[in-house]
Amino acid sequence: MPTTTTERVAITLKRIFATHGLPDTIVSDNGPQFTSGEFEVFLASLEICHILTAPFHPASNGLVERAVRSAKEALERFDLNNWHDAFSRYLMAQHTTPCTSTNKSPAELLMGRKLRTTLDRLHPSYTPAVPLDSSSLSRKFIRGSKVYVRNYAGMPLWLPGSVEEVTGPRSYRVHFG
Numbered sequence: 001m002p003t004t005t006t007e008r009v010a011i012t013l014k015r016i017f018a019t020h021g022l023p024d025t026i027v028s029d030n031g032p033q034f035t036s037g038e039f040e041v042f043l044a045s046l047e048i049c050h051i052l053t054a055p056f057h058p059a060s061n062g063l064v065e066r067a068v069r070s071a072k073e074a075l076e077r078f079d080l081n082n083w084h085d086a087f088s089r090y091l092m093a094q095h096t097t098p099c100t101s102t103n104k105s106p107a108e109l110l111m112g113r114k115l116r117t118t119l120d121r122l123h124p125s126y127t128p129a130v131p132l133d134s135s136s137l138s139r140k141f142i143r144g145s146k147v148y149v150r151n152y153a154g155m156p157l158w159l160p161g162s163v164e165e166v167t168g169p170r171s172y173r174v175h176f177g
Contacts, residue, residue, distance in 0.1 A: 004031070004033050005033055006032075006033045006034075006036045006038045006039045006042075007038075008033075009033050009034070009039065010038075010039065010042045013026075013042075017046070020110070022046055022047075022048060023048060024048070024049060025048065025049040025050075025051060026043065026048055026049070026050055026051070027051045027052075027053065027064075027168060028050070028051075028052060028053070029052070029053050030052050030053070030055050034050075034052065035052070051167060051168045051171070053168070053171060054171050056150075056152050057150075062170060067094075070094065071090070074086075074087070074090045075087070078090075092115075092117065094106070095107040095115065096114070096115050096117050141163045141166070141172055142163065142166070143163055143164065143165065143166065144162055144163060145162065145163040146160070146161075146162055147160075147161055147162065147163060147172070147174060148160055148161070149161050149174050149176075159176055160176070161174040161175055161176040161177075162174065162175055163175075
């Protein structure tokens with residue numbers, strides 16, 4: 001997207017929704033285009049729940065951060081004379097690689113079927129084993145869990161608290177004191 005104003009983001013999301021339908025929830029960072037009243041009205045009109053990731057903590061939106069890092073790493077390796085073809089191959093690999101937590105590929109989760117690849121044509125009976133990834137075993141907290149939270153305002157570096165509410169897959173509302 002050339003610009004990321006609230007209006008441009010809403011237009012882009014409408015195009016995505018026209019193809020894939022409306023999501024129940026959207027998770028975003030705290031960028032001004034996502035925290036504007038206009039964006040909240042847009043999502044409310046479609047009955048979409050909006051979850052903001054914790055400020056100064058990109059890991060709370062870890063899946064997106066990892067996808068961006070992978071795409072950047074792939075772009076660095078592309079032949080700039082033929083990057084469209086290389087990027088298409090990268091996307092095919094990314095969309096057909098099973099996720100460790102679900103054992104299904106993103107394409108399979110989205111479309112309910114596996115995409116056929118050149119590997120499927122070469123070896124129709126091949127089904128790769130998905131290695132256990134330690135990141136899928138990340139710590140989960142429930143309401144009442146005792147936790148320490150990073151203090152970005154100063155000292156002490158960590159503050160004790162307890163989980164008040166689970167607000168997303170990797171984000172929580174914490175009560176201090």
